[in-house]
Amino acid sequence: MTAPRRMGTENSKTRRLLLDVAERLMLEEGYASVGIRRVAREAEVAPALVLYYFRTLDDLFLAVLRRRGDHEVERVTQLLDGPQPLRTLWQIASHPGNALTTEFAALANHRKAIRAELAAFAERYREAQLEALTRRLTETGTELPPEVSPAVLLMLTNALGRIIMMENTMGMTARHAEALAFVEQFLQHHEGAVADA
Structure with a gap:
């Protein structure tokens, strides 16, 4: 059995930045503008880093909603x-x-x-x-x-x-x-x- 993939910490500065970017995009351009690659580009990080913190796009949306x-x-x-x-x-x-x-x-x-x-x-x-x-x-x-x-x-x-x-x-x-x-x-x-x- 493989160990579950580790996710970034809840209070990480990078995680907050990714959430801020996703929220800004939703407000400025609508939810359809939010994607893993777009959030990564706007945050100036690699898409893999977005996936490190959020396994899926839905996980990113849910984190924005919860916050x-x-x-x-x-x-x-x-x-x-x-x-x-x-x-x-x-x-x-x-x-x-x-x-x-x-x-x-x-x-x-x-x-x-x-x-x-x-x-x-x-x-x-x-x-x-x-x-x-x-x-x-x-x-x-x-x-x-x-x-x-x-x-x-x-x-x-x-x-x-x-x-x-x-x-x-x-x-x-x-x-x-x-x-x-x-x-x-x-x-x-x-x-x-x-x-x-």
Whole structure:
């Protein structure tokens, strides 16, 4: 029986560089631009070194997803701990920085391993958001309409934010002003005007 091939260390500078390059390519050119040879060329290393750290291209994609995912769960939990959790949730949901998530969603259509990992991350992310949002709404005494639970509000906010962000990317803005005015009116009713930073 042969010994399993040794992989590079998790916190290696080279590994971080390869992940940075793959993530940048996904954001700038889309997931289809990421390949072992392209990442190696951009990082100025040999393709064999990329394969030393990541056995397959899917392993590279998964590592990018996991690294970004862990950071994002922490970041969002901290952000939602502020004085205006509803406004913060809206800002997170409608931020164009969600482009990497969109790339992973497109990639997941073609790769089972990515789809399973993305779904697991999305569920963990949503539960972390819901826990932080519910806690802050309770702490701040913010009352939602009785028919709108924190979970429903979370789903609606994320869905509307994602739709507006994706449509803006395509250059489509029909009825956005009305939707955004509704969101602002809802936020002002429940949390007041934007708090000073």
